[in-house]
Amino acid sequence: MSTRKLKEETELFYSYLRRNGLKKTYQKDLILETFLNTEGHLSVEDIYALVKKRDRKVGVVTVFRTLKSLTACGIAREITLGDGLTRFEHNYRHPRHHHIICTKCHRAIEFVCPELERIQEEVLRKYQFQPVDNVFQTYGVCEDCLAERPPREGPKHDTDRIFARDAVRMALDVASRFVDFYRSAERRNQDPEGKRVWARMVEEEERQIAGLSGRLDEILRQEKELENAPVFLHFEPRRLEALCPDLAGYERDGEFRMDARASLGLVQALGRASAEFFRTFAEHFEETQGKQVLLAFAGQEESHADAVRQATEQTRGAAEEA
Ligand SMILES: [Zn+2]
Ligand SMILES: [Zn+2]
Ligand SMILES: [Zn+2]
Structure with a gap:
């Protein structure tokens, strides 16, 4: 601690x-x-x-x-x-979370799910209640009790750390989708100037991935077996998938051609949408390491486009001077 x-x-x-x-x-x-x-x-x-x-x-x-x-x-x-x-x-400074409880051995799985919370709040509002607190508990029989073997008592983890672990994993998930998208946009782009924009985005995103991986290692070092602890943060995967478009949507007659201006515009729009998603997602949580991870990621997502724009303008300026 x-x-x-x-x-x-x-x-x-x-x-x-x-x-x-x-x-x-x-x-x-x-x-x-x-x-x-x-x-x-x-x-x-x-x-x-x-x-x-x-x-x-x-x-x-x-x-x-x-x-x-x-x-x-x-x-x-x-x-x-x-x-x-x-x-x-x-x-x-720990995330408020929900529990799934085994009715036989009374072990509890802990999790958070912002979508679930949003729905609970909506329901409350429909009954014109002001949300104060919510406890969501689900009861079931765990896999060990179902198999009639003695329940494995795994190590107990700090929910602040485990949430941070999952927040970084979530950010990494998005960043690796983006880097794939940028790589194929770079490879396929028929416009040489536009190609350079995407190449810079690949570099930006790779730097970000390296930073996130470093952060993940740092978190995992804080507690033994944290790496294998059950998933804590649940989210709607389709919402993450939707952040990164399909390159096919920008093709014409099977060809991808996007000039530097349009490429920068797209990079910026994608960065903003991702930043917006992560900021709204982070809103649900109290001050925790995980929330900081999500907000920092949102900030980086927004700043990518500016960094690429600046680099592009610099090279353009240098080219004009030459
Ligand atoms: Zn059990
Ligand atoms: Zn708990
Ligand atoms: Zn703790």
Whole structure:
């Protein structure tokens, strides 16, 4: 966990204690620290067992009350997984998410889906409700329980990191579609000036892909087995596909010919549409690494066209001077 986040969370907790005339104690600090250092859906008993290893004098009631305070100040979020226990999970700068719960072993899969949320909000509005909070839980039987084998207890991951992982993967998905499109546009373009525009876009996009791959490695290094954790971020794949057009749509008599001006115009339009999509998509999420990834990608998508335009104007200027 980043030290900045930890500092902010400690500050949130202390100011909550001050506002409510509650005392700051070593035990409360210990509970806060234990909670923040443990991923997953934790019951009071889970936290109590961990805290007791560090200080045997801590009582279960203190643990319960402290977790309630952590929930009240936004550090923790209370959930239930159908086993009758109240559970707590990280909330501050973590994406709010939904759960699919196994009714046999009570394991939970976590996921986010902006489209699902948008529909929920629309339904709420139809009944003229102001959205405040939503909990979407689906129950089922997991694959292990279906196969009647002992459920595999995989490692618990930080939802902030796993969301960042999927946000980068989503951006990479779009960027690799675009680079394919630009490559074939470059290869097929019969107009030499236009060809150069697409060649520059290929370079731009390759740089972006390299940057994203580096970011992905960095995220995966933060936590063991993060790479193989189940998909967390779900989206409508057709909406991503739609961002990148089919080159055939720009052909005439089986030939692709697009001059520099038209090529730049198309590059710009595609960049804008992609940026717009990612910005709107990111709106659904709270401040998290994943949201930052999506917004940064949106910004880059928009700046590609300008970079290519500038480079094209420079070479044109140089050619005119010569
Ligand atoms: Zn199960
Ligand atoms: Zn969860
Ligand atoms: Zn966490």
